[in-house]
Amino acid sequence: MSVYIHTKSYNRNRAAAFLAGRWEVGAAGSRESRRMPAAVIMAGGRSSRMRATYGPEHKALVEVLGVSLLERNLTGLIVQGFDDVTIAVAASEGTIHEWARSRGQDLAASTGARLTLYLEEEPLGTIGALGAISTTGATVVVNVDNLSAIDLGAFLREHEASGAAMSVAVHVERFSIPFGEVRVADGCVVEYSEKPERSLLISSGTYVLGRTACEQIGSGRRCNVPELVRSLNTRGGRVHAFKHDSPWIDVNDAAGVARAEALVARHADRFSPAAVK
Secondary structure (H helix, E strand, O other): OEEEEOOOOOOHHHHHHHHHOOOOOOOOOOOOOOOOOEEEEEEOOOOHHHHHHOOOOOHHHOEEOOEEHHHHHHHHHHHOOOOEEEEEEEOOOHHHHHHHHHHHHHHHHOOOOEEEEEEEOOOOOOOHHHHOOOOOOOEEEEEOOEEEOOOHHHHHHHHHHHOOOEEEEEEEEEEEOOOEEEEEEOOEEEEEEEOOEEEEEEEEEEEEEOHHHHHHHOOOOOOOHHHHHHHHHHOOOOEEEEEOOOOEEEOOOHHHHHHHHHHHHHOOOOOOOOOOO
């Protein structure tokens, strides 16, 4: 179920001043003039890990350096040129609905953007809402529990050039194994590494879905991203990988909040303005 939030009339001079400070979304040194497509912020999860370790609020409203994850994602989209944004959220999460109708509405109104709530009456998985949200053309999808400085304009251009049904932003993440790793040959330990690190190419939780991918999901059907990728590959729909090295973090528990605050502080120039005043 979609709930449209009417934006208030706004001060054009104030909006123009903010828009003049947007990130460049074209090639380096140029300003992108094209209109960006619709974007969706996925916030439909139960937030069980965050609530168990940090407090009763849904992770969407947990603050990183004084600004909620939801606000950081919304302003991050606005400053990159997105003016049609939907927040997909569980129908039971009333505090998020209220945030969208108050603070979210003010943020959107200050730049003339449209903000819509899509309420999930039943859990639809990590990507299922896209089967029901009405959009035309490509749709950019971000997850509320991720913070990143991905250049979404570059992501869109690469997606369109690839001709793929769906694109997934990917990056290299280093992981520390908390055990000693051994290599055995002929019954003998020939190598021993204490707490080694490994680099893996992982999903950044940011996607571009074309109309074919959205139709593949189907309206009102639960669907997770791995299932959609398998389905597209099985049916001949290409899934493109957009490689980037932008700052990125997944924020799902109390420890993640602390890491996110450190990341944002280190890369303050790469993240969107904390708020639209």
